[in-house]
Amino acid sequence: MKRHLSKLYLLGALIAAGILSLFESSISPYYYQIIIYIGINIILASSLNIINGFAGQFSLGHAGFMAIGAYTSAVITFSAHAQPGTVTGYAVFTGALLAAGLVASFFGLLVGIPSLRLKGDYLAITTLGLGEIIRVIIQNLDFLGAARGFTGIAKMSNFFWVYGVVAVVIVLIWNLIHSTYGKGFLAVRDDEIAAEAIGINATHYKVVAFVTGAFFAGIAGGLYAHFVTYINPSQFGFLRSFEIVVMVVVGGMGSIVGVILAVVILTILPEALRAIAQYRMIIYALLLIVIMLSRPQGLFGGGINVKRSFRKAPTGT
Amino acid sequence: MALLSLRNCTIRFGGLVAVSKLTLDIESDDLLGLIGPNGAGKTTMFNMITGVYRPTSGEILFDGSSIVGMKPYHVARLGIARTFQNIRLFPSLTVYETVQAALQKSISYGFAQAAVQMKYLHHQERIIHDTIIEILDFFNLTRVKDEMAVSLPYGFQRRVEIVRALAARPRLLLLDEPAAGMNPSEKAALMELIASIREHYQSAVFLIEHDMRVVMGICKRVSVIDYGVKIAEGTPQEIQNNPRVIEAYLGEKV
Numbered sequence: 397m398k399r400h401l402s403k404l405y406l407l408g409a410l411i412a413a414g415i416l417s418l419f420e421s422s423i424s425p426y427y428y429q430i431i432i433y434i435g436i437n438i439i440l441a442s443s444l445n446i447i448n449g450f451a452g453q454f455s456l457g458h459a460g461f462m463a464i465g466a467y468t469s470a471v472i473t474f475s476a477h478a479q480p481g482t483v484t485g486y487a488v489f490t491g492a493l494l495a496a497g498l499v500a501s502f503f504g505l506l507v508g509i510p511s512l513r514l515k516g517d518y519l520a521i522t523t524l525g526l527g528e529i530i531r532v533i534i535q536n537l538d539f540l541g542a543a544r545g546f547t548g549i550a551k552m553s554n555f556f557w558v559y560g561v562v563a564v565v566i567v568l569i570w571n572l573i574h575s576t577y578g579k580g581f582l583a584v585r586d587d588e589i590a591a592e593a594i595g596i597n598a599t600h601y602k603v604v605a606f607v608t609g610a611f612f613a614g615i616a617g618g619l620y621a622h623f624v625t626y627i628n629p630s631q632f633g634f635l636r637s638f639e640i641v642v643m644v645v646v647g648g649m650g651s652i653v654g655v656i657l658a659v660v661i662l663t664i665l666p667e668a669l670r671a672i673a674q675y676r677m678i679i680y681a682l683l684l685i686v687i688m689l690s691r692p693q694g695l696f697g698g699g700i701n702v703k704r705s706f707r708k709a710p711t712g713t
Numbered sequence: 714m715a716l717l718s719l720r721n722c723t724i725r726f727g728g729l730v731a732v733s734k735l736t737l738d739i740e741s742d743d744l745l746g747l748i749g750p751n752g753a754g755k756t757t758m759f760n761m762i763t764g765v766y767r768p769t770s771g772e773i774l775f776d777g778s779s780i781v782g783m784k785p786y787h788v789a790r791l792g793i794a795r796t797f798q799n800i801r802l803f804p805s806l807t808v809y810e811t812v813q814a815a816l817q818k819s820i821s822y823g824f825a826q827a828a829v830q831m832k833y834l835h836h837q838e839r840i841i842h843d844t845i846i847e848i849l850d851f852f853n854l855t856r857v858k859d860e861m862a863v864s865l866p867y868g869f870q871r872r873v874e875i876v877r878a879l880a881a882r883p884r885l886l887l888l889d890e891p892a893a894g895m896n897p898s899e900k901a902a903l904m905e906l907i908a909s910i911r912e913h914y915q916s917a918v919f920l921i922e923h924d925m926r927v928v929m930g931i932c933k934r935v936s937v938i939d940y941g942v943k944i945a946e947g948t949p950q951e952i953q954n955n956p957r958v959i960e961a962y963l964g965e966k967v
Contacts, residue, residue, distance in 0.1 A: 403830065568828045575827040575834065576841050579806070579814040586803035593763060593797075594815040594877060595789035604824055650805070 409563035417556035428555075430667055432623055435558035436616050437659045441643040442565050442652070443612035448641065449650035450573060451605030452585025453511045454520040457527025458613050458640045463632035464503055464530060465496035465614025466621035467540055470549045472496075473622065480552050489552045493561075493618045500614025501607045503530070508606030512599055527637050535629040545628025546621075553623035561619065565612050569652055581605060582650070646687055647694050654696025714777060716741040716917055717762065717793070717885055722771030724754075724761055724941075731757045733941040734771070739885065743917045744907075746932035746949075748925075750962050754941040755921045756798055759887050763795050764788040776884075790818055794883035796874045798890050798921075802862040808873055809858040812845045815880035819844070845880075851913065852876050852906075868899040872906065879914055886910065888920040892927045900924065904931050925963070929953065937962060 420428060440458060447455045472478075472492035478485040510522050535543050572578040583591040584598045592598055621627045639662075647658030665683070669676035687695070715738035724732045732754045739745055747755050760766045762773060764785040773781050780788055789795075803811055819841065822834050849855045852872060857865060862873050871891060878886055891907070892900050904927060911918060922928045928935060929949040937945040937952060939961040945952060952958055959965060 571830050572824075572827050575830075576813050576816060576820050576838060577822065577824065577827040579810055580817055582806060582810070583803050583814040586805055587801050589765070589785075590797065590801035590803065591814070592785035593789055593795050593801075595786050595818045595881060596814065597784075597786045599784075608824075 406563055406567045410560055413556050413559035417554055420555050432558055434660055434663045435562050436620050437663050438562050438656055439565050439612055439616040440640045441655045441659050443609045444640050445644050445655050447605045447609040448644050450581040451602055453602055455523040456520045456637050457523035459632040459636035460527030460530035461500040461610040461613035462617035464500045465617030466627050468499045469496035469618030470546050470621045473550055478550050480550050493615050496618035497611040497614040501611035504606040504610025508603040511602050531629050531632050547626050549621050549625045551625050553619045558619050648696040651696040654694055718774045720772040722768045725769045731941050735943055739917055739919055741917050744933045745919045746928040746935040747921045749938040753938045759889055792884035794878035795887035796878050800870050800874055804863050807859050808854055808862050811862045811877050812880045815877045816841050818881045883916050885917045890921050892924045
């Protein structure tokens with residue numbers, strides 16, 4: 397019985413997102429933008445959580461996947477002259493989002509391959525480098541607008557699209573982690589050698605984690621591009637990757653609920669602190685330090701201590 | 714035909730020969746003990762059999778076909794399970810989930826089906842649930858099924874590790890010092906456990922152990938290695954009286 401609930405939740409969430417999107421014109425644009433950013437960040441952080449939290453592969457290149465998704469989908473809708481508010485426009489947008497996810501997941505595969513040989517800090521640095529490579533390449537591709545950025549993207553993303561994807565991502569991760577298949581991710585994260593010794597193919601799980609994580613990061617990038625309507629490479633730099641990692645770590649690696657909560661707090665906080673202008677980033681940073689000192693496992697962490705996982709990571713065998 | 718046979722296996726790490734020209738047979742109903750001084754190459758042998766290390770030369774046949782060069786997970790799926798000298802449980806999994814993770818072999822669905830929850834997945838998951846409960850019942854672990862495996866007392870942790878190895882019903886179980894760090898009553902319970910495993914699971918057992926009471930008490934045959942070379946093999950009685958073994962490992966009776 398319990399198993400069927402996930403489909404009901406998904407359906408309920410989609411309907412709720414649809415109904416709520418009818419009221420979007422009555423919300424002030426400022427709050428509306430924050431709500432959309434929260435949704436996009438939930439997709440980004442949850443998808444990174446598959447890689448970092450569940451499969452235990454410390455990746456610092458998530459913004460790279462997001463950039464690939466953003467540019468892929470922007471190129472598609474732009475060259476197809478997709479118009480918001482039309483059926484063909486939204487059909488193109490759907491295809492563009494899927495393409496964004498697929499292209500990003502292909503790059504996820506490329507990044508996943510080094511993860512088979514590298515662990516912990518070494519993998520983090522490698523993924524960081526790969527994320528930067530993606531950004532620098534885009535910066536030098538003239539047909540993507542190079543450093544000037546890509547303008548004139550149709551404004552397609554709205555509450556319904558963003559929270560529809562949020563619902564899908566959360567239900568998918570939930571289903572995955574609660575299946576016997578999904579326990580393989582956790583086993584690989586906890587102890588790769590012991591996992592292999594009981595017949596779990598660690599390579600398979602690592603690659604699947606990277607491909608799935610990158611897929612949804614790509615879609616998040618597509619949603620982002622079609623919300624802000626203007627993208628440029630500097631939006632997808634190291635700081636963006638880092639922001640997503642912080643959300644996952646603060647929420648608790650491997651915790652679905654914790655990560656959502658952290659995204660909400662960390663997206664609203666800088667806005668709420670706007671009143672004290674120049675001090676807000678200090679307070680933001682202090683808060684992170686306090687959380688990490690008092691709860692190294694994150695707000696809702698299921699027993700994964702960040703400090704511990706870093707300490708044991710490089711020893712490997 | 715032997716279930717597992719090692720033919721002239723050698724493994725070299727740079728200039729060090731850890732295991733040298735080792736030949737060994739394990740029958741499908743065997744309970745073979747492996748003893749030898751520290752650093753003799755016992756754990757290396759386990760790592761070689763399970764695919765963690767690849768032998769520099771020689772052949773390993775499981776059920777008649779070579780398993781040299783196979784990845785550890787592949788070897789495990791063929792039916793060779795193991796435990797570790799220093800317990801390696803999954804720190805964030807409960808006892809129930811630990812056994813569940815070990816049942817990967819018995820699911821026939823993959824990522825996509827797990828993600829969208831297809832119908833036949835529920836059927837399989839129900840069977841897996843029943844299997845887990847049955848195994849935990851058999852090993853008296855039902856009471857602690859929702860506890861984190863690593864939070865249990867030492868003897869229980871050893872037991873959970875053995876259960877994890879047995880969950881997928883291996884044909885050969887490798888136990889690396891199962892009695893290490895146990896008190897006498899835990900050791901007695903362990904010996905009973907190993908006996909019941911052979912009865913109930915019909916799997917061959919190959920164990921490394923330093924506790925002679927355990928080895929001599931339950932093993933049908935004992936193999937002795939020293940500096941990577943097999944120096945003796947036979948029944949516990951024969952081994953205890955073998956002068957080479959006494960010199961290398963057991964020591965003179967006082």
